[in-house]
Amino acid sequence: MSRAERPDARSAPGVHNGTIMPMDVQCLVEADESSAVVRLSGVLEPAAVDRVRDALLARLCDRPGPIVVDLARLRSSGATAGRLLAEVRYTVADWPAADLLVVDPARTVTGAAAAQLSIWATPDEATAALARTPMAAVLAADLTPTMGAARQAREMVADGCARWGLPELTEPGCIAVTEMVNNVVAHALTPMTVRLAPRDDSLHIAVRDHSRRQPAYAGLAPLTSTGGRGLLLIDTVARRWGSTVVPDGKVVWCVLHAEDEAAYQG
Structure with missing residues (x-):
């Protein structure tokens, strides 16, 4: 041994x-x-x-x-x-x-x-x-930190929402995943894994990169600011979101609920 x-x-x-x-x-x-x-x-x-x-x-x-x-x-x-x-x-x-x-x-x-x-x-x-875990209801993609990464992630969100009967979460899901991926492209500059899955009437999205630098959310950005609104957009469309440090990077995640969209549109 x-x-x-x-x-x-x-x-x-x-x-x-x-x-x-x-x-x-x-x-x-x-x-x-x-x-x-x-x-x-x-x-x-x-x-x-x-x-x-x-x-x-x-x-x-x-x-x-x-x-x-x-x-x-x-x-x-x-x-x-x-x-x-x-x-x-x-x-x-x-x-x-x-x-x-x-x-x-x-x-x-x-x-x-x-x-x-x-x-x-x-x-x-x-x-x-x-x-018995419904692993068919999980989509994942490994992406490079390039300008086309956000488009690929949006396509995956649209595909998942169509598969899982969550059309009302397509737009907010695309907004959230765009900001999460663009943060990696702009700041982490590492390969990333985008993963999403449904749970009841909610959509769970996570982007895992290889930088331990945590995203900084300071609330509303000044009107004169040319950036800094990415996390604000995620905070607006998601019921919960957060960032978890892992041994060789971090996982930024968010949860969107269909009933929140229905209430907003109503």
Whole structure:
């Protein structure tokens, strides 16, 4: 067994399936590129929490849809693991189609954290629940930071709203995604991933880039200003929006609701 596979490895980063994964003290995070399962093993001590959180956020950035977090080989207080997983789930709650399904056969996670998580007794049960996720209702595209990126993103929003029966969100969705993409083109200057998905009567949009520079929103821009209105436009059309720092960049997201458009037009 290699050092990266041993749960008692203490100093080197874990390597699984050719990918370096965060590791600290006795905690190892293992992710298989061929599946949505992430396994935590060893001891999750307080010093490891930030790195494990980053690993989970990175995994949710890199693949569309929920992930399964298997705690079967984790030796930790349920309180520590529960708080960490509940925090991650809360952080990605408004990302398109993002979620955590937790496998906790020993029922170590209890109390308030358990109430905030989707917990299953076995990997098979969690995988079956994952299979019921409507992943067909997720659109994603990798774009370069060029002038044509916003047009491609708008086309994707229009296509998604037509597929999902949300025509009233086409215009506000295009406004929001244009500003989100143009911020990357103007400021981050990195490749980006645009992802969107429906949820009930809402549209969730996220743009992930590779700059940790956070967007700055200062409210209304002066009338004499030639810029600075991008975030104001997003704030106007979206019920919620935000920016989440991830290990190698950020995710800017927003949520638009059909009933808000109906009320506005009425």
